[in-house]
Amino acid sequence: MRLEKCWFCSSTIYPGHGIQFVRNDAKIFRFCRSKCHKNFKMKRNPRKDSTFEFERKRNRPERYDRNLAENVLKAIPKIDKIRVSREERHHKNNLVKARYVLQQDPSLTLPKIKVKVSQQQSEENHAMEE
Amino acid sequence: MAAIFASRCSRVGRSLFGGLSNSSPGLFTTLHEMTCKNMFSQQQRTFIQMRTVLKVVDNSGAKKVMCIQALKGKKGARLGDTIIASVKEAHPNGKVKKGKVVYGVVVRAAMQKGRCDGSEVKFDDNAVVLVDKQGQPIGTRVFGPVPHELRQKKHVKILTLAGHIA
Numbered sequence: 001m002r003l004e005k006c007w008f009c010s011s012t013i014y015p016g017h018g019i020q021f022v023r024n025d026a027k028i029f030r031f032c033r034s035k036c037h038k039n040f041k042m043k044r045n046p047r048k049d050s051t052f053e054f055e056r057k058r059n060r061p062e063r064y065d066r067n068l069a070e071n072v073l074k075a076i077p078k079i080d081k082i083r084v085s086r087e088e089r090h091h092k093n094n095l096v097k098a099r100y101v102l103q104q105d106p107s108l109t110l111p112k113i114k115v116k117v118s119q120q121q122s123e124e125n126h127a128m129e130e
Numbered sequence: 131m132a133a134i135f136a137s138r139c140s141r142v143g144r145s146l147f148g149g150l151s152n153s154s155p156g157l158f159t160t161l162h163e164m165t166c167k168n169m170f171s172q173q174q175r176t177f178i179q180m181r182t183v184l185k186v187v188d189n190s191g192a193k194k195v196m197c198i199q200a201l202k203g204k205k206g207a208r209l210g211d212t213i214i215a216s217v218k219e220a221h222p223n224g225k226v227k228k229g230k231v232v233y234g235v236v237v238r239a240a241m242q243k244g245r246c247d248g249s250e251v252k253f254d255d256n257a258v259v260l261v262d263k264q265g266q267p268i269g270t271r272v273f274g275p276v277p278h279e280l281r282q283k284k285h286v287k288i289l290t291l292a293g294h295i296a
Contacts, residue, residue: 016247019242019249020251022238022251022252022277023254026275026294028296
């Protein structure tokens with residue numbers, strides 16, 4: 001299944017969604033929802049359309065600022081260090097909790113099973129490997 | 131239809147804005163335009179039923195046909211269905227003459243039709259390709275886009291003649 005783009009708002013159209021309008025010059029217009037389809041029928045310009053202002057505000061690229069970029073590059077290693085230390089702390093806490101729980105209720109531990117392998121089986125396995 | 135609707139609108143307008151000053155005509159016209167525009171732009175597309183006039187998009191000689199019987203379904207014909215129609219306009223030296231009763235396959239319909247992948251498809255107008263009783267097209271060319279659903283309806287000949295498959 002292909003993922004198409006909406007003609008009006010350029011959002012992704014997943015399979016089973018939307019409506020497709022075929023004009024007589026064989027140009028296909030795909031719409032993700034009735035909102036886009038109705039706006040198209042009303043001959044609205046998608047570039048000027050104010051109803052999609054909210055969608056346009058998200059993911060707007062920031063204007064380049066040298067100081068900001070420098071601070072971000074400095075902050076990246078610090079943030080990584082913090083993330084790693086948090087993960088380690090989290091694992092350590094979980095281990096402590098697990099030990100405490102096992103001390104309280106030893107039945108939660110898995111029983112140790114000893115498997116006896118006969119001499120013949122081990123020889124057969126060795127022969128197969130060769 | 132449009133004329134009747136316009137006259138009704140104008141009557142309503144007169145009754146509403148009769149007592150207003152000389153600024154009323156402008157107000158009335160804008161209201162009237164808006165109402166008419168909304169009415170006709172958002173018109174509900176429906177089935178192809180008796181007395182529906184369809185455009186003929188092949189070179190059989192007919193220009194316009196009027197549906198007199200939809201051969202499938204209670205409500206009417208849709209995209210890919212076969213209809214019986216009467217020729218209303220025809221070229222002077224075509225294969226089909228005016229007044230002849232013919233069979234036709236609906237290759238474009240303004241009413242949307244669900245596809246097997248879950249989406250919907252609709253076209254600009256209602257168009258038909260004239261066929262004989264065996265389902266073979268009378269003309270030798272098909273103009274404009276046709277949907278690929280015709281393959282399921284066993285109208286492969288129409289698809290091969292078509293310029294664009296949507």
